[in-house]
Amino acid sequence: MAAGGALWGAAGRCAMLPLLRRAAAAASWRGKRRCSLGACCSYRLRNALHPLWQSPLTIPGGSRQSPINIQWRDSVYDPVLKPLQISYDPTTCLHIWNNGYSFLVEFDDSADKSIIVGGPLENQYRLKQFHFHWGAINEWGSEHTVDSKFYPAELHLVHWNAVVYPTFEEAVMEGDGLAVIGVFLKLGAHHEGLQTLVDALPAIKHKDTVIEFDVFDPSCLLPPCPDYWTYAGSLTTPPLTESVTWIIKKQPIEVDENQLEAFRMLLFTSDGEEEKRMVDNFRPLQPLMNRTVRSSFQSRHLLDIEAQYSDHAQQIRP
Ligand SMILES: [Zn+2]
Numbered sequence: 293m294a295a296g297g298a299l300w301g302a303a304g305r306c307a308m309l310p311l312l313r314r315a316a317a318a319a320s321w322r323g324k325r326r327c328s329l330g331a332c333c334s335y336r337l338r339n340a341l342h343p344l345w346q347s348p349l350t351i352p353g354g355s356r357q358s359p360i361n362i363q364w365r366d367s368v369y370d371p372v373l374k375p376l377q378i379s380y381d382p383t384t385c386l387h388i389w390n391n392g393y394s395f396l397v398e399f400d401d402s403a404d405k406s407i408i409v410g411g412p413l414e415n416q417y418r419l420k421q422f423h424f425h426w427g428a429i430n431e432w433g434s435e436h437t438v439d440s441k442f443y444p445a446e447l448h449l450v451h452w453n454a455v456v457y458p459t460f461e462e463a464v465m466e467g468d469g470l471a472v473i474g475v476f477l478k479l480g481a482h483h484e485g486l487q488t489l490v491d492a493l494p495a496i497k498h499k500d501t502v503i504e505f506d507v508f509d510p511s512c513l514l515p516p517c518p519d520y521w522t523y524a525g526s527l528t529t530p531p532l533t534e535s536v537t538w539i540i541k542k543q544p545i546e547v548d549e550n551q552l553e554a555f556r557m558l559l560f561t562s563d564g565e566e567e568k569r570m571v572d573n574f575r576p577l578q579p580l581m582n583r584t585v586r587s588s589f590q591s592r593h594l595l596d597i598e599a600q601y602s603d604h605a606q607q608i609r610p
Contacts, residue, residue, distance in 0.1 A: 358525030376411035389502035480546030485512030
């Protein structure tokens, strides 16, 4: 890994910093314990970490932390899982800003205009913002992995349960408060929808810069295949609250090398500071513990393996 940004990314994370800092301040954890991430607790490394991870961290009990490795063969098909219904109003898009950890596209969430419903969700959830995580090079960058495979980047669309909770900040603290759609980005064809975002990035190169970004429909960033995995998890940035129903799309979207490079031209740092490139802003994998990852689809992959095994078993039968 390269110096600077790479070290910052060693404990890297999600991107709702101001809101989450407020939520962290408001949090009163039962069973407090120190951060279990080795790098967070290393004095030697502390000064090299991104500022997000430099202050002492407390996290919940740690029974449903994110991200995780999704082991395809261990995921359980659940026929009860319905297709996720997504309805985004492009006019609710407000602005795009560099928050010093990722770039966020934020939405007006004062009414039920951009919403998701169905899938594993019992309520309707409102879109709050979306952001990405990515690597310094193409070999890593996503937060979740599939069969231990990293993708070069991962999109997170963050929604909150406005049916049950009056504010986003309150939803962040509750087990059914948030629903995040995760979409993997893989290297391939140019992505026209993403390019609209990429074109805006030079204007928000430095931390704390923001520009208007109205009228954008993020459903253009979703793959056509409806299949997903779902599990109960957490935020991947402090305060790491265990409030997220994760919905990870099986099919990645394709983006080209220039588009990923445009992400890597952003900076963690403000204008006038020593430049640190915004790369490796992902959290390390967390233990699955006793959780089950459910899938909305029957695995063709596994059916093929089982068929091969069955053929093989018949061949070697005496
Ligand atoms: Zn995230």
